[in-house]
Amino acid sequence: MSLDYILELEGDPPDWAACIEAARRAGVTTLNTRGDRLDDATFKDSSGFFWATENWRSRLSAISAEGDHGCSFLTRWSIVFRLNNIAYEENREDIRRFCIELSARSKMEFVLSFQLEGVRATRDGRGLIWSWDEPR
Numbered sequence: 001m002s003l004d005y006i007l008e009l010e011g012d013p014p015d016w017a018a019c020i021e022a023a024r025r026a027g028v029t030t031l032n033t034r035g036d037r038l039d040d041a042t043f044k045d046s047s048g049f050f051w052a053t054e055n056w057r058s059r060l061s062a063i064s065a066e067g068d069h070g071c072s073f074l075t076r077w078s079i080v081f082r083l084n085n086i087a088y089e090e091n092r093e094d095i096r097r098f099c100i101e102l103s104a105r106s107k108m109e110f111v112l113s114f115q116l117e118g119v120r121a122t123r124d125g126r127g128l129i130w131s132w133d134e135p136r
Contacts, residue, residue, distance in 0.1 A: 003083040005095060006116055010073040010109040012060050013037070018106035019052075019079065026098040038079070046090035050081040065113035068136035069122050073109045096121075096130060103128040 009019070019038045023031055032039040040051035055061055060074040083091045099112060103123050112121040118135035121128065 003085065003088075004115050005081040005083065005112055005120065006065070006114075007079040007081065007099075007110055007112045008063050008065060008075045009077050009079065010075060012074070012076040014075075014077050015106040015108040018102055018108065021105055022098050022101035023050075025101040026094055043091065043094040046084050046087040046094050048081060048084040048087065048091035048094060050079050052077055052079055063111055065111045065116050065119055067113060067117065067119035069111045069113075069119045071109055071111050071122055071124050092132060096132070099123070099128060099130070 016037045020031070020033060023038065023041045027044045028041040029044045031041040038052045040049065042049040055064070055076055055078065058076070060076050063069065063071055063073065063075055081091075081095050095112070099121050102108075102110070108123070110123045111119060113119050114135065120132045120135055121130050123129075
């Protein structure tokens with residue numbers, strides 16, 4: 001069974017330049033882009049990987065994550081983080097670093113959830129709120 005964490009991104013397009021730079025600063029061994037858009041990458045420390053994906057509607061839509069995120073932005077794109085179960089703690093730290101780096105580079109809002117259930121982090125007008133250990 002795989003563990004996927006989904007980072008829903010504000011806008012269409014979201015701030016891809018900030019996503020790409022956040023990936024570099026969070027420590028990736030591979031980073032693939034499609035034009036100016038993030039495509040996929042693998043974290044160096046945990047070997048966990050992630051990829052960008054368009055929502056099933058292929059248009060701007062409401063956030064799909066359930067839980068208390070308090071965000072109301074529209075989204076079309078997400079980044080899916082597939083955790084490496086063998087290096088769970090390292091992968092969690094890689095994702096946290098990615099979210100911190102992304103927050104530092106863009107005012108773009110986002111919601112990170114576990115498979116769209118249970119919010120693990122948000123970035124809104126108040127800044128980054130990390131709630132991995134106490135999902136909302």
